[in-house]
Amino acid sequence: MNYVTFPPAALAPHVLDQLRERDDAGAVVHSRVDDEGGAPLRCCLRRSRSGERISLVSYAPLRRWAAETGAEPGAYDEVGPVFIHTDRCTGPDPAAGHPFTETGALRVLRRYTGDGRIAGGTLVPLPDDPDKAQSVTDEALHEAFSDPAVALVHVRAVEYGCFLYEVRRLRR
Numbered sequence: 001m002n003y004v005t006f007p008p009a010a011l012a013p014h015v016l017d018q019l020r021e022r023d024d025a026g027a028v029v030h031s032r033v034d035d036e037g038g039a040p041l042r043c044c045l046r047r048s049r050s051g052e053r054i055s056l057v058s059y060a061p062l063r064r065w066a067a068e069t070g071a072e073p074g075a076y077d078e079v080g081p082v083f084i085h086t087d088r089c090t091g092p093d094p095a096a097g098h099p100f101t102e103t104g105a106l107r108v109l110r111r112y113t114g115d116g117r118i119a120g121g122t123l124v125p126l127p128d129d130p131d132k133a134q135s136v137t138d139e140a141l142h143e144a145f146s147d148p149a150v151a152l153v154h155v156r157a158v159e160y161g162c163f164l165y166e167v168r169r170l171r172r
Contacts, residue, residue: 045165047100053086063077099165106125110156
């Protein structure tokens with residue numbers, strides 16, 4: 001069952017191409033074979049599989065969004081590590097629902113206004129039932145976007161604070 005009202009966004013193909021050359025911290029990218037699997041891939045919004053070639057790159061999600069929209073994130077601009085496939089992949093499965101909704105995990109939904117300022121955050125404990133985890137995530141996003149000033153939400157893992165994906169306000 002797909003509960004997704006606010007679709008998650010993977011990193012755009014042109015951004016991934018740039019990150020595969022040089023990441024947002026200016027570093028040359030190195031790849032490796034993922035022997036174990038399980039890395040959260042931001043290119044296709046799924047966990048890596050054993051044997052896939054992946055890269056860990058620095059990514060500035062708010063900076064990239066601000067460049068597209070003209071927002072000024074100021075001090076909220078940050079760079080953090082994300083995993084991507086080393087080579088192009090097929091991207092996310094649109095029918096998959098919200099990614100990275102492991103049962104029992106904690107997520108933070110960080111809200112931003114259209115000018116790039118932080119507008120708060122919400123801690124979201126995901127229930128043990130996978131369908132309910134999808135529903136809880138969608139409900140939390142619905143609540144975040146109930147504030148008309150919110151233009152963008154970053155979904156992050158609590159354990160490391162890692163950016164997982166973004167959700168943008170749907171334009172009507």
